[in-house]
Amino acid sequence: MSDCAGILVIAEMAESGAARIGLELLGLAKGLAQEAGQTIAAVLLGSGLEAAAAELAKCGAATVYAVDSPELAEYNPDSYLVAILNLCEELHPAAILAGHTPMGQDLMPRLAFALGAGLVTDCTSLSWDAAQGLVASKPIYGGNAMASLASETRPQMVTVRPKAGNPLEPVEPGGSVEAVEAVLPAPAITLLGRVLEENIGVKLEESCVVVSGGRGIGGPDGFDQLRELAGLLGGAVGASRPPCDSEWIACTSQVGITGKLVAPDIYIAVAISGSSQHLSGMSDSRNIVAINKDPDAYIFKVAHYGVVGDWRRILPSFTGKLASLLAE
Ligand SMILES: Cc1cc2nc3c(=O)[nH]c(=O)nc-3n(C[C@H](O)[C@H](O)[C@H](O)COP(=O)(O)OP(=O)(O)OC[C@H]3O[C@@H](n4cnc5c(N)ncnc54)[C@H](O)[C@@H]3O)c2cc1C
Numbered sequence: 001m002s003d004c005a006g007i008l009v010i011a012e013m014a015e016s017g018a019a020r021i022g023l024e025l026l027g028l029a030k031g032l033a034q035e036a037g038q039t040i041a042a043v044l045l046g047s048g049l050e051a052a053a054a055e056l057a058k059c060g061a062a063t064v065y066a067v068d069s070p071e072l073a074e075y076n077p078d079s080y081l082v083a084i085l086n087l088c089e090e091l092h093p094a095a096i097l098a099g100h101t102p103m104g105q106d107l108m109p110r111l112a113f114a115l116g117a118g119l120v121t122d123c124t125s126l127s128w129d130a131a132q133g134l135v136a137s138k139p140i141y142g143g144n145a146m147a148s149l150a151s152e153t154r155p156q157m158v159t160v161r162p163k164a165g166n167p168l169e170p171v172e173p174g175g176s177v178e179a180v181e182a183v184l185p186a187p188a189i190t191l192l193g194r195v196l197e198e199n200i201g202v203k204l205e206e207s208c209v210v211v212s213g214g215r216g217i218g219g220p221d222g223f224d225q226l227r228e229l230a231g232l233l234g235g236a237v238g239a240s241r242p243p244c245d246s247e248w249i250a251c252t253s254q255v256g257i258t259g260k261l262v263a264p265d266i267y268i269a270v271a272i273s274g275s276s277q278h279l280s281g282m283s284d285s286r287n288i289v290a291i292n293k294d295p296d297a298y299i300f301k302v303a304h305y306g307v308v309g310d311w312r313r314i315l316p317s318f319t320g321k322l323a324s325l326l327a328e
Pocket of ligand 1: 215216217239240241242254255256257258259271272273274278291292294297310311312
């Protein structure tokens with residue numbers, strides 16, 4: 001593709017409107033656009049998009065292309081791919097940003113293949129270089145090193161981790177919303193049903209506070225104490241892999257390279273050693289508190305605050321003190 005220009009953000013719908021990831025990507029795109037002198041557009045696919053498209057237009061998109069059809073109400077790779085491909089052929093974007101979400105992970109490789117372009121996945125930060133264009137950074141070797149990559153092909157395509165960017169404050173009147181008619185193919189894949197993850201309390205990936213337990217918790221009962229603390233803080237409970245493998249807690253609670261990626265304001269790691277696989281799922285947390293009986297545990301190297309000792313003694317007094325402070 002020659003004469004490529006502009007940054008295209010692939011936004012997503014959530015149950016209650018525009019998904020946060022699209023707003024975060026617009027925040028990142030704004031920073032890039034300032035460096036690169038590029039315009040920002042967003043594309044949103046789904047059914048009943050009016051309010052969500054307007055929100056994106058107020059939060060950084062100069063133009064929101066809304067592909068609104070009952071056939072797009074659920075993500076379907078065939079129809080979503082065709083609709084976005086048509087738009088790319090019209091816009092010739094220089095860069096395409098999508099979330100490293102289930103949809104982004106499925107759609108972007110298909111789109112990159114169709115466009116004959118490279119794709120950098122699971123990025124945690126983006127910058128713009130005058131010579132190389134979009135430069136994406138991502139953790140490698142289980143989070144032990146960072147790699148900076150710039151695709152040589154155009155458009156330059158990336159998927160970005162949730163919480164890598166911040167949504168912009170909405171402005172009035174914002175950008176424009178353009179309805180796009182798409183001629184969609186008969187999908188080769190039929191959605192038979194959706195199984196909603198049982199979600200008691202706050203969603204792990206979206207929670208501002210995460211209290212996670214590791215192998216040292218010793219069994220399922222210990223997690224009740226973590227739930228009590230998380231409940232007081234309005235947070236969610238996570239885990240390292242061993243408690244999930246041992247079925248002390250649901251496998252959907254696993255944090256790490258093969259689990260969920262979290263970046264809360266506070267991450268409390270209880271009896272977790274700090275393996276690179278675990279750290280790559282939580283090391284972007286703003287404040288990390290570690291409780292571990294081993295003073296040499298690696299988790300203390302990344303923790304901002306640490307307590308050395310048996311969590312069974314430390315946690316009840318910590319939770320009790322917090323409860324009394326909150327009661328005051
Ligand atoms: C391909 C692959 C993918 C993986 N993906 C993930 C992943 O996504 N997430 C993940 O977490 N792991 C993952 N792992 C596993 C990872 O390598 C580690 O084995 C795991 O993170 C260790 O979990 P842990 O820290 O809970 O256990 P351990 O390493 O056994 O550490 C337990 C800690 O608890 C402390 N402790 C024990 N008792 C107490 C006590 N009473 N009070 C205070 N502290 C105590 C100990 O001092 C120790 O530091 C993966 C591994 C592989 C090979």
